[in-house]
Amino acid sequence: VNPEQIRMGLFCYQALVNIVIRMKPTTDEDVMTREVIQAGELVSIDCIRDDPYTGDGKDGPFLRLSDGAGWLFERKQDMQMMRNLTVEQGSWMIKILNHPVGVGLRRHPIVCQDKLFPAIYPTGSIVLWEHRVVGDDGTIFYHAAGTQGWIFDRRGEEMLVRLVSSGPRVAFTQHDPWDPNFVRGMAG
Numbered sequence: 001v002n003p004e005q006i007r008m009g010l011f012c013y014q015a016l017v018n019i020v021i022r023m024k025p026t027t028d029e030d031v032m033t034r035e036v037i038q039a040g041e042l043v044s045i046d047c048i049r050d051d052p053y054t055g056d057g058k059d060g061p062f063l064r065l066s067d068g069a070g071w072l073f074e075r076k077q078d079m080q081m082m083r084n085l086t087v088e089q090g091s092w093m094i095k096i097l098n099h100p101v102g103v104g105l106r107r108h109p110i111v112c113q114d115k116l117f118p119a120i121y122p123t124g125s126i127v128l129w130e131h132r133v134v135g136d137d138g139t140i141f142y143h144a145a146g147t148q149g150w151i152f153d154r155r156g157e158e159m160l161v162r163l164v165s166s167g168p169r170v171a172f173t174q175h176d177p178w179d180p181n182f183v184r185g186m187a188g
Helices: 180-187
Strands: 006-015 019-022 032-037 042-049 062-065 071-073 082-085 087-096 103-106 116-121 126-134 140-144 150-152 161-166 170-172
Touching: 006 087
Parallel strands: none
Antiparallel strands: 006 042, 006 082, 019 032, 019 071, 042 062, 062 071, 087 126, 087 161, 087 170, 103 116, 103 150, 126 140, 140 150
């Protein structure tokens, strides 16, 4: 595989339609898993790969889920299936409020209960987060520094966390890992 065909990093996408996860980077139905990403859900991606088979641009690019569950795709037969979201990189100190249970770490920037890691941040703990993405409803999802997990800031109108402090932020869409802000940050 040509290195230009693979981009590594932290990316977030939103499903525009229900998509069944694949075991490898293809749209073929014979490699589908039983897990479905529902329309509107956000997912965390660690690798974007151009179509390794046809290269015609009608399928892909292919998106590897950062939790290891498999692959999705941005387009299938030229139909848009996923939308790339802007990820902010920075430093956020967050205090966990959700008394008495705390907040569970999610595999993706998602509110649902079935995509949890076993880690729970207890009420009162203060945690450093390095990335964030904002959902359509205004919910902010934070990515934990040094982990693959995410939390969300609210459930409906109830705030589950409180921002204690924040550092410099750079907004970017990580589809291009050599975003000018990224390059300036690395050079500085």
